Amino acid sequence: MTRHLVVIAAGLSNPSTTSLLGERIADAVTAQVGGRGESVSVEYIELRDLAVNLAHAMTTGGLPDPVLDQVKRTVSAADGLIAVTPVFKASYTGLFKSFFDVLDQDALVDMPVLIGATAGTPRHSLVLDYALRPLFTYMHATVLPTGVFAATEDFGADGSELERRINRAAGELATAMVSTQTGVAGFMQEGLGAGPVPADQGGASSSVGGARRQSGTELKPAVTDFTTLLRGHDGS
Amino acid sequence: MQFGIFSVGDVTTDPTNGTTPTEGRRIQAMTKYALKAEEVGLDVFATGEHHNPPFVPSSPTTHLGYLAAQTTNLKFSTATTLITTNDPVKIAEDYAFLQHISGGRVDLTMGRGNTGPVYPWFGKDIRDGIPLAIENYHLLRKLWREPVVNWSGKFRTPLQNYTSTPAPLDGVPPFVWHGSIRSTEIAEQAAYYGDGFFHNNIFWNIEHTAQMVNLYRQRFEHYGHGSADQAIVGLGGQVFAASTEAEAKRIFRPYFDNAPVYGHGPSMEDFTRATPLTVGTVDQIIERYLGYADQVGDFQRLLFLTDHAGLPEEMVLEQIEILGKEIVPVLRTEFERRRPAHVPSDPPTHASLVAQGPDSPHLKVTNAVVPDSTNDDAAHTQGVAR
Numbered sequence: 144m145t146r147h148l149v150v151i152a153a154g155l156s157n158p159s160t161t162s163l164l165g166e167r168i169a170d171a172v173t174a175q176v177g178g179r180g181e182s183v184s185v186e187y188i189e190l191r192d193l194a195v196n197l198a199h200a201m202t203t204g205g206l207p208d209p210v211l212d213q214v215k216r217t218v219s220a221a222d223g224l225i226a227v228t229p230v231f232k233a234s235y236t237g238l239f240k241s242f243f244d245v246l247d248q249d250a251l252v253d254m255p256v257l258i259g260a261t262a263g264t265p266r267h268s269l270v271l272d273y274a275l276r277p278l279f280t281y282m283h284a285t286v287l288p289t290g291v292f293a294a295t296e297d298f299g300a301d302g303s304e305l306e307r308r309i310n311r312a313a314g315e316l317a318t319a320m321v322s323t324q325t326g327v328a329g330f331m332q333e334g335l336g337a338g339p340v341p342a343d344q345g346g347a348s349s350s351v352g353g354a355r356r357q358s359g360t361e362l363k364p365a366v367t368d369f370t371t372l373l374r375g376h377d378g379s
Numbered sequence: 380m381q382f383g384i385f386s387v388g389d390v391t392t393d394p395t396n397g398t399t400p401t402e403g404r405r406i407q408a409m410t411k412y413a414l415k416a417e418e419v420g421l422d423v424f425a426t427g428e429h430h431n432p433p434f435v436p437s438s439p440t441t442h443l444g445y446l447a448a449q450t451t452n453l454k455f456s457t458a459t460t461l462i463t464t465n466d467p468v469k470i471a472e473d474y475a476f477l478q479h480i481s482g483g484r485v486d487l488t489m490g491r492g493n494t495g496p497v498y499p500w501f502g503k504d505i506r507d508g509i510p511l512a513i514e515n516y517h518l519l520r521k522l523w524r525e526p527v528v529n530w531s532g533k534f535r536t537p538l539q540n541y542t543s544t545p546a547p548l549d550g551v552p553p554f555v556w557h558g559s560i561r562s563t564e565i566a567e568q569a570a571y572y573g574d575g576f577f578h579n580n581i582f583w584n585i586e587h588t589a590q591m592v593n594l595y596r597q598r599f600e601h602y603g604h605g606s607a608d609q610a611i612v613g614l615g616g617q618v619f620a621a622s623t624e625a626e627a628k629r630i631f632r633p634y635f636d637n638a639p640v641y642g643h644g645p646s647m648e649d650f651t652r653a654t655p656l657t658v659g660t661v662d663q664i665i666e667r668y669l670g671y672a673d674q675v676g677d678f679q680r681l682l683f684l685t686d687h688a689g690l691p692e693e694m695v696l697e698q699i700e701i702l703g704k705e706i707v708p709v710l711r712t713e714f715e716r717r718r719p720a721h722v723p724s725d726p727p728t729h730a731s732l733v734a735q736g737p738d739s740p741h742l743k744v745t746n747a748v749v750p751d752s753t754n755d756d757a758a759h760t761q762g763v764a765r
Contacts, residue, residue, distance in 0.1 A: 202644040206653060207584045362590050366563050366598065369571035370749065376514035378521065378530040 145182045146320045148172055149221040153190045153228040153239035154261075161261045162189065164293050165227040168259060171313035172225070172320075179321045186221075188214055190238050197241040205245070212360040215246060219358035223255045223320040224284070226275065227291075230262035234274045243278060247359025251284040254356065255319035257312050259291040268292040283355075287315040380714050380724050382707045383423025384416050384699060385458040385615070385682040388436035391689040394637035399689075402435050408692050409436070412685065413446045415696050417453040419703025425456035425488065425682055430464075430497050440473040447481035454728070455481065458579070458682070459490025459558045462519070463511040464501035466535060471522035471543045478548045483729030488556040488577050488613075489516060491565075507534070509564050516555075516568065520744045523552035551741070554727045556613055556680075559591070566591055570598030571747050573740060575611035575726055578675075581684055582640065584653050585674045588614065592675040603748030604740070608719070611726045613680035616668060617656045620701045624659040630694075631658050638688035661705045669713050677718045679726040681710070 150169050154161030165187070173183045190197075196211050218224065228239040258275040260267070271290035279286045289312040297305045357363065386409050392399040400408065413424040424446065426439045436442060443455045455477075460470060470487075478485045491508045492498075498505040514532050521528050522543040530538040547553070556575035559565030560583060569576040576595040580588040592612055599610035621627035628647065635647045635658075650656055657667045672678065683702060686695045718724060725731070732741050740746035 199645045199649075203582065203641050206582055206641070206645065206650070207587055208653075362561075362563055362594060366567050366594065369567045369598075369602075369747070372509075372513055372564055372567065373517065373571075376510060376532060377517050378514075378532045 145184050146176055146222040147220065148176075148183050148185045148223050148225065148316075148320070149218055150185060150187045150225045151190065151218070151227070151242065152187065153236050153242070155191055155229070155236070155238070157191075159189075159191075159229075160293070160295070160298070161227050161229050161259075162187070164259055164261055164291065165225055168225050168227070168257060168291060168309055168313060171309050172223070172257070172316050175310075175313050175317035176320055179317060181321050183320075186217060188217070190242050193242065194238060197238070197245060200245045201241065211245065212358075215250065215358040215360050218246070219250045219254075219356055221254065223257070223316050224251070225257045225259065225316070226279070227259035227261070228275070230260050230267040230270050233267065234270060235260070235278075240278075243282070246282070247357055249283075249355050249357050250359060251279065251282040252356040254284045255287060255316055256284045257287050257289075257291070257316045259293070259312075261293050261295075263295050265292075265294040265296065268294070285319065287312060287319065289315055380678075380711060380718075381422040381454065381680045381726060382702075382710065383421045383425065383454070383456075383680075383682050384412060384685050384702070385423075385425035385427070385456075386412065386436070386686050387427040387458070387684070388429065388434050389639060389687055390433040390435060391639060391687065393689040393691055394633050405435050406442070408686065408695070409442070410446065410449075411692065412695060412699060413453065414449060415699045416703065417450045419700050421453075421699070421703045421707060423454045423456055423680065423682060425458040427458050428461055429494075430461075430500065431494055440477045443485065444477055444480055447477070447484060454484045454486070456485070456556070456682075457487050459488045459492075459577075461492045461497070462489040462515050463491045463508055464497055464503050465515075467515040467519040468522065468535070468538070468541075468543065471519055472545075474553055475523065475543065475545050475547050478553050478729065479545055483548055483733075485729075486554040486556065486575075486726070488558045488575075490558045491562075503534075509562065510534075512565065513568060516557075517744070520552070520572070523547050524742060524744050548729065549733050551729060551732045551739075553729070554732065554741075556611075556726075561591070563591075563594060566595040567598055570595050570604070570610070571602050573599065573602065573604035573746055575613060575679070577613035577615075577680070579615040580655055581615045581617045582654055585655070585671060588671075589674045592678075596676065601750070603750075604746075606721070608676050608722050611680075611723070612675060612678035613682065613726070614671060614675065614678060615655070616681055616683040617654070618664045618668075618683060618698075618702070618706070619656075619658045620661050620664055620698065620706065622660065624663060627658045627660070634688040634690055642688070661701065661709075664706055665709050665713070668710060672714060672717060677714065677722045679723060 150165040152162040152165040169185050176183045196208050228235040256279045258271050260270050271292055276286050291308050291312050293305055390405050416424050426436045426442055428439050430437050439457055474487055491512050495505050514534055518530055528538050528541045556577040557565050557569035558577040558579055566576055578588050578591050596607035596610045600607040619627050619631040632647055636642055641650055657664045685698050
């Protein structure tokens with residue numbers, strides 16, 4: 144079964160160091176998933192190309208945009224995510240945050256996410272843990288323990304240190320992407336230990352397991368019956 | 380089929396000359412637009428309800444009562460009535476009174492409101508938006524249908540031996556629409572009671588609108604109110620007409636580019652592609668709007684937003700005139716031409732509801748028929764029908 148990996152890069156220049164880092168991590172993940180007997184398809188999303196769409200989504204209060212909708216579906220349907228951003232003014236870029244601001248509240252539920260950042264100086268390295276990690280935790284993603292931070296000087300070093308971090312992080316993501324659901328659904332509390340079931344890929348009607356993830360680009364397929372909605376509100 | 384206009388009542392600077400109307404001037408302008416709507420043969424004027432600047436219409440029944448006194452045929456609705464933050468007891472009184480003095484020309488469209496602080500200003504919590512809409516509306520139905528109401532809910536003071544006055548005109552409550560852009564619970568609510576569903580789609584693509592409307596239609600049938608294509612559907616519209624497309628775009632563009640909501644964002648060309656906004660000739664507008672029946676099915680009400688973005692009075696009056704004299708007559712004929720005989724043309728009116736007689740499902744608080752096989756609550760639901 145092919146696993147789908149999505150790389151979201153918020154680099155602004157072309158070529159972009161950030162995109163380069165994202166590709167390098169993706170290659171490592173592909174190799175490690177391969178080592179676990181599965182194949183990977185990788186899709187790259189350059190947020191720079193979506194900058195105008197994101198600005199319009201912000202200022203119009205979410206005017207539907209077919210391009211953004213397609214990206215949202217791709218992201219929520221992934222088995223794993225690599226999110227990389229340059230560090231601007233001590234945090235992720237505004238472009239990076241804008242993208243996650245327009246996602247549905249439940250777009251990344253239970254999604255394994257590998258976080259990465261690039262910066263001009265290693266003094267920014269904690270940005271992964273004070274900025275990116277809380278963002279994805281808020282979205283109920285599964286943020287992997289190892290993040291990959293690359294300062295400019297890392298690209299001129301002998302490379303073994305950065306490579307070691309990339310491989311460790313890639314191993315964590317690969318393991319998360321190939322892990323299979325364990326336990327018997329009926330005996331588990333919702334969302335506990337269950338593998339992701341992307342809502343847009345037909346798993347939407349299930350309330351057992353991690354089925355809460357949804358891109359928000361379609362109506363929720365299952366409506367709540369009105370007698371249930373009215374319960375406790377009919378004045379009796 | 381009913382055609383009309385709705386206003387959100389925004390006070391917005393005219394970007395072409397920098398003038399801003401006073402609140403008083405804006406209120407008088409809304410009055411002129413409603414009177415113009417009747418003059419040119421439109422069916423409906425609907426007013427928004429807002430409780431924060433730059434909007435003026437905070438007191439819809441005051442305004443609609445004044446308008447009812449100056450018109451004879453025009454019907455009135457709301458766009459929307461805030462079922463979340465208004466006390467349903469006061470809505471029941473105000474609109475029953477308005478129905479009496481207007482001679483049965485009023486219906487309402489329920490909405491939740493999306494301005495966060497309005498909720499706490501009225502003692503409510505926006506996170507309760509859906510439960511407030513559900514509970515308050517159920518109480519409103521009882522107030523209009525039961526001579527004496529005893530009520531104990533989650534959101535307001537309980538009622539013991541309460542009688543809402545005046546009772547609805549002819550004992551028949553006003554018809555109600557439920558407006559929602561994205562909340563499937565509200566489409567479900569409209570379907571459950573057999574009420575109308577209004578999708579104000581002016582900022583949305585027609586594919587999304589069709590999804591919401593079709594959901595409402597399926598559930599309307601599910602609850603036993605008729606076939607899906609007989610459900611009562613209303614849509615919004617936004618147009619600007621001139622003798623040529625280039626002329627329409629030239630005049631409207633500065634207003635578009637500076638408009639609240641979408642100004643300083645997408646280009647007018649992108650926005651018109653994505654939404655029902657149509658800026659062009661009468662024929663272009665007619666063709667675009669006729670096409671919507673292919674997407675959402677034959678529907679019953681179409682309300683255009685004509686006064687916004689700082690458009691000057693004379694320009695709005697001219698647009699209402701073009702709507703009434705040139706666009707709507709063709710839409711009326713063409714929509715009827717394609718409508719199957721079993722699909723109602725008009726939404727229920729006071730007269731048509733009175734004609735249904737004392738056994739009308741409209742007179743029951745709960746009138747859904749839930750199929751036994753699909754829901755454990757079927758017996759309960761039918762049992763509480765009053």
